[in-house]
Amino acid sequence: MRVSIVIRCLNEEKHIGRLLAGIMVQTWDDIEIIVVDSGSTDRTLDIARQFPVRIVHIRPEDFSFGYALNKGCEVATGDILLFASAHVYPVYQDWVERMVRPFLDDPHIGLVYGKQRGDHRNKYSEHQIFARWFPEESTMNQPHPFCNNANCAIRRSLWLEQPYDETLTGLEDLDWAKKIQEKGWRIAYVAEAPVIHVHEESWRSVYNRYRREAIAYRLIMKTERFNLLNFFQLLFSNIWSDCRQAWRDGLLHRKFGEIFLFRLMQFWGTYRGYKQSYLLDNALRERFYYPKGYPAHRPQPAADQPRIDYERLEGETPWKRRSIEESGGKR
Numbered sequence: 001m002r003v004s005i006v007i008r009c010l011n012e013e014k015h016i017g018r019l020l021a022g023i024m025v026q027t028w029d030d031i032e033i034i035v036v037d038s039g040s041t042d043r044t045l046d047i048a049r050q051f052p053v054r055i056v057h058i059r060p061e062d063f064s065f066g067y068a069l070n071k072g073c074e075v076a077t078g079d080i081l082l083f084a085s086a087h088v089y090p091v092y093q094d095w096v097e098r099m100v101r102p103f104l105d106d107p108h109i110g111l112v113y114g115k116q117r118g119d120h121r122n123k124y125s126e127h128q129i130f131a132r133w134f135p136e137e138s139t140m141n142q143p144h145p146f147c148n149n150a151n152c153a154i155r156r157s158l159w160l161e162q163p164y165d166e167t168l169t170g171l172e173d174l175d176w177a178k179k180i181q182e183k184g185w186r187i188a189y190v191a192e193a194p195v196i197h198v199h200e201e202s203w204r205s206v207y208n209r210y211r212r213e214a215i216a217y218r219l220i221m222k223t224e225r226f227n228l229l230n231f232f233q234l235l236f237s238n239i240w241s242d243c244r245q246a247w248r249d250g251l252l253h254r255k256f257g258e259i260f261l262f263r264l265m266q267f268w269g270t271y272r273g274y275k276q277s278y279l280l281d282n283a284l285r286e287r288f289y290y291p292k293g294y295p296a297h298r299p300q301p302a303a304d305q306p307r308i309d310y311e312r313l314e315g316e317t318p319w320k321r322r323s324i325e326e327s328g329g330k331r
Contacts, residue, residue: 002030003096004078008068009035009086013043015198018089020051021313028096036072038063054324066164066172073159081159085150088195093306098193099153102140109140110185111154111177113147114193121200124255125242125262135191142187145178151195168219169212175220192305206265214273226274235267
């Protein structure tokens with residue numbers, strides 16, 4: 001069974017090399033790698049070209065998360081489409097194998113997503129979010145449609161029937177999962193297939209991320225509401241919970257300001273997103289998706305899992321091969 005790994009990227013020179021190096025040492029043999037780039041101006045593509053990847057170019061003004069995924073899926077030839085953010089990297093060499101196994105074991109599973117954790121670059125509160133969203137126990141028949149395309153796989157046959165919604169400002173993964181679950185397909189969560197998801201965001205970027213996701217969530221879950229009372233309730237309850245954990249970790253005096261600002265940006269962004277129309281003009285699109293000034297951005301190893309030694313891989317590029325490049329973005 002062939003696996004097509006689709007990676008969306010924009011100016012990811014700090015991260016994409018580690019992801020691609022981790023893919024090259026996977027135990028699964030039949031893998032193709034597709035990089036969908038929406039106009040990188042740094043060394044992202046130079047790094048990607050050191051690996052056997054297929055590069056698809058899309059125009060920045062055409063970008064949405066769903067559109068970029070669909071362009072990658074269009075050229076994919078695998079039976080399974082595995083999505084990875086350019087700023088994640090796998091922990092174990094059998095990451096792909098663990099993500100694919102549920103599809104082989106159960107023909108009713110349509111989507112599999114794996115665990116995510118952060119590293120020292122992530123905000124403290126985001127570590128708490130990862131721990132809540134991605135627990136330590138796997139499930140092969142999840143009752144709700146939550147998933148995350150930073151570490152997610154689907155059957156290509158289902159994507160052919162139902163591409164991703166290109167109009168959403170985020171949460172295209174949740175929308176897709178909800179639709180296939182309503183058709184009777186199962187969603188599986190695999191805790192044994194973790195990636196490290198690196199977020200190095202400004203406070204404005206945190207605000208924008210949750211704002212655009214709220215815009216999308218309101219459209220997907222049409223009966224949901226988020227008012228000022230919800231804002232204050234969630235703000236203070238999450239600050240309290242994070243502070244209690246930081247106290248146990250001996251970090252409260254260092255992390256209190258960061259906790260307060262992260263949760264404020266998270267829930268104020270959510271509140272503002274619920275108040276805004278989901279239809280984006282070009283100015284809002286650039287504000288949400290592109291950096292300022294951009295022209296028109298730790299699990300414990302299991303006994304039987306081979307962990308990737310990135311220190312050994314650092315600087316090694318034995319996979320150099322000319323990449324295949326093609327242009328996308330032409331409607």
